[in-house]
Amino acid sequence: MLVNGVKSDVLPATDRGLLYGDGLFETLKIVDGEPRNWSRHVARLTDGCRRLNIAMPESSLLLTELHTLCLGEKRVVAKIIITRGMGGRGYAPGQSLPTRIIQCFPWPDFPAKNAQQGVIVRVCSLRLGDQPLLAGLKHLNRLENVLARSEWDDPDIAEGLLRDGKGHFIEGTMSNLFMVKQGVLCTGSLKYNGVAGIMREVIIEHARLLGIPCVQQAIDKAQLKEADELFICNSLFGIWPIRKILELNDYIVGPVSQLLQNTIKER
Amino acid sequence: MLVNGVKSDVLPATDRGLLYGDGLFETLKIVDGEPRNWSRHVARLTDGCRRLNIAMPESSLLLTELHTLCLGEKRVVAKIIITRGMGGRGYAPGQSLPTRIIQCFPWPDFPAKNAQQGVIVRVCSLRLGDQPLLAGLKHLNRLENVLARSEWDDPDIAEGLLRDGKGHFIEGTMSNLFMVKQGVLCTGSLKYNGVAGIMREVIIEHARLLGIPCVQQAIDKAQLKEADELFICNSLFGIWPIRKILELNDYIVGPVSQLLQNTIKER
Numbered sequence: 001m002l003v004n005g006v007k008s009d010v011l012p013a014t015d016r017g018l019l020y021g022d023g024l025f026e027t028l029k030i031v032d033g034e035p036r037n038w039s040r041h042v043a044r045l046t047d048g049c050r051r052l053n054i055a056m057p058e059s060s061l062l063l064t065e066l067h068t069l070c071l072g073e074k075r076v077v078a079k080i081i082i083t084r085g086m087g088g089r090g091y092a093p094g095q096s097l098p099t100r101i102i103q104c105f106p107w108p109d110f111p112a113k114n115a116q117q118g119v120i121v122r123v124c125s126l127r128l129g130d131q132p133l134l135a136g137l138k139h140l141n142r143l144e145n146v147l148a149r150s151e152w153d154d155p156d157i158a159e160g161l162l163r164d165g166k167g168h169f170i171e172g173t174m175s176n177l178f179m180v181k182q183g184v185l186c187t188g189s190l191k192y193n194g195v196a197g198i199m200r201e202v203i204i205e206h207a208r209l210l211g212i213p214c215v216q217q218a219i220d221k222a223q224l225k226e227a228d229e230l231f232i233c234n235s236l237f238g239i240w241p242i243r244k245i246l247e248l249n250d251y252i253v254g255p256v257s258q259l260l261q262n263t264i265k266e267r
Numbered sequence: 268m269l270v271n272g273v274k275s276d277v278l279p280a281t282d283r284g285l286l287y288g289d290g291l292f293e294t295l296k297i298v299d300g301e302p303r304n305w306s307r308h309v310a311r312l313t314d315g316c317r318r319l320n321i322a323m324p325e326s327s328l329l330l331t332e333l334h335t336l337c338l339g340e341k342r343v344v345a346k347i348i349i350t351r352g353m354g355g356r357g358y359a360p361g362q363s364l365p366t367r368i369i370q371c372f373p374w375p376d377f378p379a380k381n382a383q384q385g386v387i388v389r390v391c392s393l394r395l396g397d398q399p400l401l402a403g404l405k406h407l408n409r410l411e412n413v414l415a416r417s418e419w420d421d422p423d424i425a426e427g428l429l430r431d432g433k434g435h436f437i438e439g440t441m442s443n444l445f446m447v448k449q450g451v452l453c454t455g456s457l458k459y460n461g462v463a464g465i466m467r468e469v470i471i472e473h474a475r476l477l478g479i480p481c482v483q484q485a486i487d488k489a490q491l492k493e494a495d496e497l498f499i500c501n502s503l504f505g506i507w508p509i510r511k512i513l514e515l516n517d518y519i520v521g522p523v524s525q526l527l528q529n530t531i532k533e534r
Contacts, residue, residue, distance in 0.1 A: 001280055001281075003280060008280070009279060009280055009281070010277035010278060010279055010280060011277060011278065011280045011285065012276060012277055013268055013270060013275070013276055013277055013278045013348075013368050013370070014268075014276070014370070015285070016413075017285050018278065018282070018284050018285045018348070018350075018407070019292075019348075019407070019409075020288070020407065020408075020409035020410065020412070020413050021287070021288030021407055021408050021409060021410055022409070022410060022413050025286075027356070052410070052413075052414070053417060077356060079356065081280075081285070081286075083285075084413075089294070089344060089346065089372050089375075090416075090441070091409065091412045091413050091415075091416035091417075091440055091441060092416045092417065092420070093413060093416075093417050101280050103280070103281070105356050108356075126400060129396030129397050129398040129460075130396050130397065130432060131396040131411065133393060133411075133414055134410060134411075134414075139410055140285070140286070140287065140288055140410075141287075141288050141408035141409070141410045142286075142287035142288060142289070142358065142408070143287065143288055143289060143319070143401060143406055143407075143408045144398065144400075144401075145287070145358045146283075146287050146289050146319075146351075146358050146360060147319070147400055147401075148358075149357075149358035149359045149360075150320065150358075150359065150360050153359070165397060173358055174357070174358060193396075
């Protein structure tokens with residue numbers, strides 16, 4: 001692990017990342033020592049820093065540190081955390097230099113059948129709060145995700161779907177959600193909550209290149225139930241079709257999901 | 268600073284307090300080495316741990332550590348942070364032992380006139396999101412407070428008032444809000460957001476003992492404008508009357524506010 005470029009596995013207990021969750025993070029897939037979708041991760045982090053008014057570290061510095069940490073690794077997960085830095089007490093952001101933390105983790109043991117045969121998911125009872133000033137950001141205030149993820153511990157359930165206060169489906173606890181209906185791809189709107197996932201963005205772009213219409217809008221329970229295909233996605237596992245939403249419906253692993261899976265794999 | 272009972276000013280960079288804001292804190296006034304309102308702080312922390320399913324450390328242990336850290340201090344601020352402890356990647360809470368951090372800070376330089384003559388406050392444009400599962404808790408997900416507090420930097424403005432999505436006034440960025448109208452005390456409802464402040468609780472209890480009716484309910488802009496008296500409160504500064512809300516109205520430092528100030532001082 002690197003903290004501000006120095007090998008370390010600790011950080012000051014007065015860092016605002018701890019005190020207030022005052023920061024952002026990125027989770028990256030690293031293959032042969034190189035981060036996938038690097039420019040997209042940089043763009044999201046830059047946008048997040050701008051919105052939170054945190055000074056974004058040079059992306060070349062982050063890349064150099066990622067290279068140092070992941071050198072020679074065949075396939076690992078890296079995490080970049082940027083916080084507003086040191087602070088005493090009080091919410092007012094001071095003039096502190098941001099803290100950057102680069103972490104490296106073993107590749108998770110994803111079952112191969114998840115991508116091929118699809119996964120079982122559930123609907124979480126927690127409803128996401130609305131906060132347009134934070135919507136889309138991968139910030140460090142993640143208690144909603146923690147609480148939602150602690151609603152189940154059955155390992156056969158791969159993900160929990162999250163709704164907003166109006167009952168619209170936004171995303172999963174660690175993934176974004178896509179629906180296919182009559183050839184149109186649809187993913188939840190992220191105006192008021194949710195994380196603008198990198199894989200979500202990649203999929204939207206590839207759908208456009210493939211001529212698949214794609215909309216970002218509210219998805220309600222009735223639409224979800226009647227979907228032709230459903231899948232979840234993130235930067236690590238790519239696309240997992242949903243074969244069952246507990247207590248709602250069963251789904252096929254359909255042609256649009258498979259086409260997108262193959263397109264993403266071929267890149 | 269003590270981290271898990273050991274003198275240290277750092278914590279592991281894989282602590283879930285940093286990764287997800289997965290924890291709680293208390294800010295305490297320490298006088299002659301003893302925390303004020305200790306049993307109330309313990310009760311709130313215990314309730315928070317129960318709601319987040321974090322194992323609450325023994326309160327006697329926390330008190331011993333506070334004593335160790337604040338020994339001989341005339342008047343200081345202490346902070347207790349409890350996190351879910353170490354975690355790798357992923358939102359699912361594991362079996363980790365909680366982390367406890369005790370910090371001690373110099374007493375802030377509050378201007379004496381704030382309590383006597385009242386303060387100027389503003390209305391923040393940020394609207395608090397609704398999240399009943401976190402409402403009332405003093406958890407570590409405080410980006411809303413950070414963003415609201417960064418809306419102004421004029422040192423003459425003592426606080427910013429926070430509304431929910433419906434425009435109801437809930438609290439301040441670092442305080443709770445009370446209104447007096449025709450002898451009735453009213454403070455914002457904390458069902459969907461906000462922090463259940465210790466001083467707020469003390470004031471509600473003292474109002475009851477003094478025979479002042481007190482209600483917790485939605486406060487809208489029109490009610491706020493027409494209030495007879497207004498004040499903000501927290502565990503450190505006690506009660507500050509509001510003498511002006513920018514672009515709304517001016518107020519007197521009234522008898523109910525003064526009675527409560529004196530009652531709290533005499534305890």
